[in-house]
Amino acid sequence: MQFTAGTYDVIVIGAGHAGVEAALAAARLGCRTLLATLSMDNIALMPCNPSVGGPAKGHLVREVDALGGEMGVNADKTCIQFRMLNTGKGPAVHALRAQADKKLYQFTMKETCENTENLDVKQILITDLLLEDVPASEAAGGAENAPKKRACGVVVETGEVYLAPAIVMATGTYLKGRIIIGEHTYSGGPNGQRPAMKFSDSLAAAGIRLMRFKTGTPARVDARTLDYDKMQLQPGDDEARNFSFMSDITTREQVPCYLTYTNEATHKILRDNMDRAPMANGIIEGVGPRYCPSIETKILRFPDKDRHQLFLEPEGLHTNEVYVQGMSTSMPMDVQLAFLHTIPGLEHCHVMRAGYAIEYDCIDPTQLKPSLEFKAVRGFFSAGQANGTSGYEEAAAQGIIAGINAAQFIKGEAPVVLRRSDAYIGVLIDDLVTKGTHEPYRMMTSRAEYRLLLRQDNADMRLTPIGRRIGLVSDARWDRFLRKKAAIDDALKLLHETTLTPSAAQNAALEEAGIAPIHSATTAYDLLKRTEVTYDSLRTALPDLPALAKEVRDQVEIQSRYEGYIKKQQEQVAHMEKLEERRLPDNIDYSAVPSLRDEAREKLQNIRPESLGQASRISGVSPADVSVLMVWLEQQRRMGVAGK
Ligand SMILES: Cc1cc2nc3c(=O)[nH]c(=O)nc-3n(C[C@H](O)[C@H](O)[C@H](O)COP(=O)(O)OP(=O)(O)OC[C@H]3O[C@@H](n4cnc5c(N)ncnc54)[C@H](O)[C@@H]3O)c2cc1C
Numbered sequence: 001m002q003f004t005a006g007t008y009d010v011i012v013i014g015a016g017h018a019g020v021e022a023a024l025a026a027a028r029l030g031c032r033t034l035l036a037t038l039s040m041d042n043i044a045l046m047p048c049n050p051s052v053g054g055p056a057k058g059h060l061v062r063e064v065d066a067l068g069g070e071m072g073v074n075a076d077k078t079c080i081q082f083r084m085l086n087t088g089k090g091p092a093v094h095a096l097r098a099q100a101d102k103k104l105y106q107f108t109m110k111e112t113c114e115n116t117e118n119l120d121v122k123q124i125l126i127t128d129l130l131l132e133d134v135p136a137s138e139a140a141g142g143a144e145n146a147p148k149k150r151a152c153g154v155v156v157e158t159g160e161v162y163l164a165p166a167i168v169m170a171t172g173t174y175l176k177g178r179i180i181i182g183e184h185t186y187s188g189g190p191n192g193q194r195p196a197m198k199f200s201d202s203l204a205a206a207g208i209r210l211m212r213f214k215t216g217t218p219a220r221v222d223a224r225t226l227d228y229d230k231m232q233l234q235p236g237d238d239e240a241r242n243f244s245f246m247s248d249i250t251t252r253e254q255v256p257c258y259l260t261y262t263n264e265a266t267h268k269i270l271r272d273n274m275d276r277a278p279m280a281n282g283i284i285e286g287v288g289p290r291y292c293p294s295i296e297t298k299i300l301r302f303p304d305k306d307r308h309q310l311f312l313e314p315e316g317l318h319t320n321e322v323y324v325q326g327m328s329t330s331m332p333m334d335v336q337l338a339f340l341h342t343i344p345g346l347e348h349c350h351v352m353r354a355g356y357a358i359e360y361d362c363i364d365p366t367q368l369k370p371s372l373e374f375k376a377v378r379g380f381f382s383a384g385q386a387n388g389t390s391g392y393e394e395a396a397a398q399g400i401i402a403g404i405n406a407a408q409f410i411k412g413e414a415p416v417v418l419r420r421s422d423a424y425i426g427v428l429i430d431d432l433v434t435k436g437t438h439e440p441y442r443m444m445t446s447r448a449e450y451r452l453l454l455r456q457d458n459a460d461m462r463l464t465p466i467g468r469r470i471g472l473v474s475d476a477r478w479d480r481f482l483r484k485k486a487a488i489d490d491a492l493k494l495l496h497e498t499t500l501t502p503s504a505a506q507n508a509a510l511e512e513a514g515i516a517p518i519h520s521a522t523t524a525y526d527l528l529k530r531t532e533v534t535y536d537s538l539r540t541a542l543p544d545l546p547a548l549a550k551e552v553r554d555q556v557e558i559q560s561r562y563e564g565y566i567k568k569q570q571e572q573v574a575h576m577e578k579l580e581e582r583r584l585p586d587n588i589d590y591s592a593v594p595s596l597r598d599e600a601r602e603k604l605q606n607i608r609p610e611s612l613g614q615a616s617r618i619s620g621v622s623p624a625d626v627s628v629l630m631v632w633l634e635q636q637r638r639m640g641v642a643g644k
Helices: 017-028 057-066 071-078 102-114 199-205 264-272 295-301 333-340 392-411 424-435 456-470 475-497 504-512 535-541 550-561 563-581 598-607 612-616 623-638
Strands: 003-007 010-013 033-037 051-053 079-085 095-100 119-123 126-133 149-156 160-163 166-169 178-181 184-187 210-217 220-222 232-234 257-261 309-314 321-325 351-353 356-363 380-382
Touching (some): 010 017, 010 392, 017 033, 017 392, 051 057, 051 071, 051 392, 057 071, 057 095, 057 392, 057 424, 057 456, 071 079, 071 095, 071 392, 095 102, 102 119, 126 199, 149 166, 166 392, 199 210, 264 295, 333 351, 380 392, 392 424, 392 456, 456 475, 535 550, 550 563, 598 623, 612 623
Parallel strands (some): 003 160, 010 033, 010 166, 033 119, 166 380
Antiparallel strands (some): 051 095, 079 095, 149 160, 178 184, 178 356, 210 356, 220 321, 220 351, 232 257, 257 309, 309 321
16 A cells, blocks of 8 residues: 655655765755665665776766765775876876775765755665656646656655655666576675666656666675785875865775786686676676676687786775676686686685676666756656666766756756866766767766866866855865865966076076076976976975965966966867857757758757757767758747747
């Protein structure tokens, strides 16, 4: 029997990395919020690698933090090794990566959720989405593609009905979850949890298109049975690192990882048993991640490679479980044990948890607006793995935007949509809703055309003002941001105003500081453009320059050294902005636009882009089609029919 058990402003289905960010954002923005999860003990569970960040993913963590999200703060409190990657390359690809103590990460996030005002957390299994007709008075003038339905609540397997006008689905890898280990398969969620078997049917009944994806994870082995002498130590950085712009943690107990490799013996066992590999013999139907392949896929995809690197990553300070990164598999157990024992250092390892693959339902994200609201169902949002992505960071990035926009929806405010030039979050969501994805989508720096502007070090400069405008950035974070910004502006101003003349004394001071002499008057700012010059070496030559905090010094050095490249990218952004600002009315009948190519007409009718810029990124819509659309829009405007 169903009964109404409660009414909220926002209901978030799922307390994974997407759901917790969505729920915390909505609650912190003043909405009465319900966070539902299948297991209170698995809030913010890391079912796969015990790490946060890395290339592009570290950028997402910083961006979530800059907006007022939780992942960065939580990682700084609970991670047990930090490394800045790609420091040998330019700042655009510098990326922080940290090893997490999984249980500490989970329970710290659980504690934060349980102590957030306006937020209730419940262990419930949601089976159905409740929809109602959009009242005629709100039906957007009856436009043919205006949503006819709106979200109004959810049903729990035990009969409770919770009502709310805004619902965020963040169901991850649980919808019709199916676990595969060789020939052995069963319905299940990650880490031995229950799957959610019914909710997919409710989505399908609402006309939402589903996809079947798959991901996999490696075995966990017992640290006591590993021979680390046969591996290479991978220590953390000595320098203190933090994800959050709010963290000042300077000392941590760090634990190392270890590097080892597969070899020909490993590869032979895998080749000899490829007929029993579920991803090769058809047991697995779901589409897996190209950039996170299983070991059996690597053997098939790179047959000439004589070894693959494996990182042994501790899962926490209070466990012997070790994650074998790079060895994701769904091979039968006898094969898993055999190939693990061929690896240097793992010859006698005990497996604590088997490697497995999981198949699950997710939605086709082209059904979403850039706000992550479904085009066809008002007040219904989606975030995370449920949108076809893979990764904790990708999930958190979508979660905070979905939570913010659910709150904006409740308040009747315009949604927050980050552009590709604002953030990796903008690139991620635009790629999903404009191009869609046919496999689990993973963020990479190569996906961002403006990556020199979207560095991890300036995420706060790009996004904290947006978080403040909507009310998610706290006073403490705002004050800190303003102080940092002022320090950067003051330092840059002083460098611009500090002129050096090529006197003997000046050049002697420069040489003393290891800086080549100058031959004409120059500013300290221009001197800092030289790659061999740092702010600190400049201060040695110019002692009047003030000492700067590291985060300010980094900004000053990057902005002076990369000024030319940054300016060039800003010009590219300005050029694209013209197209982004050309809004497309959402009631265009593309079949009525003459001389559009059929493929473009079909894609535009399906995706219904919000701007000419978004239209130009739809695969199958050519620049010629965009020009046709521009001319047609102009004609409509002149005839006073559509678009300004
Ligand atoms: C086996 C495995 C291997 C993975 N491998 C990788 C990898 O190699 N690289 C990578 O980047 N990522 C990997 N991931 C993905 C990574 O775990 C996810 O990207 C991330 O956890 C997604 O976060 P999310 O919040 O979208 O969903 P999840 O973390 O999956 O959380 C979903 C939440 O929804 C809840 N839920 C679902 N349905 C219902 C319902 N009907 N009612 C109530 N609650 C519900 C669950 O309880 C859970 O709290 C892997 C995941 C798994 C399971």
